[in-house]
Amino acid sequence: MSDLVKRSAAELADLLAAGDVSSVEVTQAHLDRIGAVDDAVHAFLQVDAEGALRTAADVDARRAKGESLAALAGVPIAVKDVVVTKGIVTTCGSKILEGWVPPYDATIVKRLKAAGLPILGKTNMDEFAMGSSTEHSAYGPTRNPWSLDCIPGGSGGGSSASVAAYEAPLAIGTDTGGSIRQPSAVTGTIGVKPTYGGASRYGLIALASSLDQAGPVTRSILDAALLHEVIAGHDPRDSTSIDAPVPPVVDAARNADLRGVRIGVVTELRGEGYQAGVEARFDDALKLLTSAGAEIVEVSCPHFVYGLATYYLILPAEASSNLAKFDAMRYGLRILPDGADAPSAEQVMAATREAGFGAEVKRRIILGTYALSSGYWDAYYGSAQKVRTLIRQDFDAAFERVDVLVSPTTPTTAFKLGAKVDDPLAMYLNDVATTPASLAGMPGLSLPSGLADEDGLPAGIQILAPAMADDRMYRVGAALESLLVDQWGGPLLDQAPELEATR
Amino acid sequence: MTTATLVSYDDAIAQFDPVLGLEVHVELNTASKMFCGCSTEFGAPPNSQVCPVCLGLPGALPVANERAIESAIRIGLALNCSIAEWCRFARKNYFYPDMPKNFQTSQYDEPIAYDGWTEVEVDGETYRIDIERAHMEEDTGKSLHVGGATGRIHGAVGSLLDYNRAGVPLIEIVTKPIEGTGAKAPEVARAYVTHLRELMAALGVSDVRMEQGSLRCDANVSLRPHGRQEYGLRTETKNVNSLRSVERALRHEICRQATLLGGGDRVTQETRHWHEDTDVTTPGRSKEQAEDYRYFPEPDLVPVAPSREWVEELRATLPEPPAQRRARLQEVWGFSDLEMRDAVGAGALPLIEATVGAGAAPQTARKWWLGELARRAKTEEIALEELAITPAQVAEVQALVDAGRLNDKLARDVIDGVFAGEGSPEEVAKARGLEVVSDDAALGAAVDQAIADNPDVADKIRAGKTAAAGALIGVVMKQLRGQADAARVRELILERLS
Amino acid sequence: MPEISRDDVAHLAKLARIDLTEAELDHLAPQLAVILESVAKVSEVADADVPPTSHAVPLSNVYRADEVRPGLTPEEALAGAPEVDQQRFAVPRILDEEA
């Protein structure tokens, strides 16, 4: 494998700026890597070699002309298939959108293009981002580069796996209840969910509108910060986008310093249900943080234990409405019910949604329809919205006392493909630590804490900060990263098994 | 049930009191749609005013149109409503192909305006209408049904959808139950819709073209025996889209329900459709099988919290209330009650006002708009304001008449020219050579010729039968292609024959 | 355990316009009951005096100016349509009108 693909985005940006390498070379190296390993990993649903190389050549030409370019200009990126890309098939992992070519670009894609990042392709995901394993993709599962018979997390398993497998230095993920952070944790990568409203949702195929947020998936904190700066910022096309300056995340990542930082360990986000190896690595990380001058305090957030239940009411409720548009009338799949001659629009809608949606999507649509239906609204959706307030109040109280909160990102390391596919509750438990921040709109960052002793698979530590204080996660994350990398003698991913090239 | 088998309206009213509830949808005349930048221009080619937002494409997001919010508040204020300090949009979830997202972005339990009232007049009597709420929502696309019985939904083998109207801002104005109007119920309803149309026009928030669907009425009605307090089961009659239909549909529905109740049957609570052509209503979706709309706050839009300062600024922009305005104009113009009612009924007030403003006398302005021009609008089946002539041009025509340069016939010819786009009345008169001939030389010659050609008539006049002069005047007029000054011709004839 | 019968699921599927198979109904009803039991605990802590949160970050009064912006051409709009006729989206017959 070309050593270009092992480089961080920041390193590649420097090489490109210095003229030591061209964007076409860098992009081609990653396309070659995809060609070599993606049959095994299946991180990509679409690869747009032509488009990526066109952008690369354009960036090289502009650089040759001496134009001033964005920091990451020419560094290729993979984009989760939930993000709408003009002219590139976008399916959101669903049969119901098979072959759909969007006529417009998501705002974050516009920003990637404006910054000159070649888009390698679209990454695999659980259908409509419903899942924690990428097994619910209508196009087959993605595999974890650390162990091909394990899940890469979800819903953004394609993005995390593509970065972990060196198929891309950068990827875009989206996080509704943990879909960036959890896949990063189980693949030994970095994943960041910005503050809700920090990055535009315009052009993200909505799962739960009040929770969805796009963010970086990378192999270093600095890379995440650089990408964060490209995609974040106010967008007048998204009413929920925050009209304020982007927090100084790159400065924070570059000036990591833990002295005087107060770090809260959330009592409710550890203990029962958390794998021993995951907790061990978490405790090691806390020791390192203390040694570097941080002050660790225990903080209780009593309503976090209701986070998962709240999440699994609000999400299906919003999703049941967001997914109503997939009805075979204007775009996407259209299935005629067999047996009915001259079927009605209603019959065609029902037949198409039956055939076009997978089991988990149907399960959540029915659940959400129930939670919103008359007679149950108050008990379910109504109550969930109140608990959401309580969880937010827990955060506010906690951030009175500490600068950031930390917890293991996920209770376990990557599990085997198929282990939880038809056990929804077991699958939902993967999100137990990530959903509280989603419900409160707080930013969250996951970085590798090491390998669990029992299975040698990556575990992750999650750093949470107050809304629009995203820079704090980068400051603490970058410091911890350098301490850990020193301890490991190199990035954790260096310990991942070599993927053998199938081509 | 055919109209023939229904009890008469008088019999219906003799037994029952109608209770009305009116839902009026007003399409706002904003330049762009409620939640996206697409144009709201009427009559564009199909699907030429759409974008990812109003087509409900995956990933698209709404952003509220500030002018629509402003119009909603002004409408609320004009209807004496309270304006919410804080309210949200809500999703009304149901599947229907003309609605791209399969939910309508509307308002549920937090309307922007609520608890208002207004007054309408029928035959000199004033009725107070209490307003329940006025809320913001979006219009749907338009479907064209093909294959089956034309235009009808039932039997159609398919539909063709145009989303140009999808997302156009709507304000839905809902009344509280309207009771105690008795036999006048249909007229009160009509008066109310007429009143709203006038009010929206005065506010300048809507084109209020019922024929284009920018003002639509759903009419709820139930009957209860005289003296009974509790309401009967109601029906909601939809697509009642002309003032005439509001009245006729309610009359029909009252008779239909009275017939059912009188025959010991129950009224089914349902939605019914009004058929302008056949003057009947037919059942639609019945409420038993109605959808559960699963309303919830729209997470893609943030709350609307109009500052009290803004609300007061908008209150200051409200126009004079229609009733007050009518009284004032009638006073200034010296119209009789009947003349005023006709002018209002024809929606001609603004036109007459503008024509008077351009210098015409109120009565002449009224005569033009309710006479000749009303006739032309009728034959062309368009609204008065759609005629290809401006109030200023009407005033100009009248000025030419007053100056003796045109007579009534020539004035009508000039108007033809204006309609034909030949320019201003002055230009048309010049170009077509339309000018009353009044110089004695030309007239004298024509008169002498007429006398010579009609000696017997001339003799009658000489014999003192001056009434016969009319015959000779006609001959002269004919000869001068109607352009003669009739009065002067008469004088010349009498001079010569007495 | 919250009551959710097979018939309930069938009704919900109708509301959600999903033509679930008999097998799916059999499978889903008990699964949903288990999920609902685990999420029902939200009502334990949701007292009447707790204000609901519908938006993660509290914003209000976000508007756009009433300006016309270029959208899609009819060709772009119709490009993904299963069927097109007379520059319109062609769809199967519609049973009844909606409010």
Ligand SMILES: [Mg+2]
């Ligand atoms: Mg409505």
Ligand SMILES: [Zn+2]
């Ligand atoms: Zn639009």
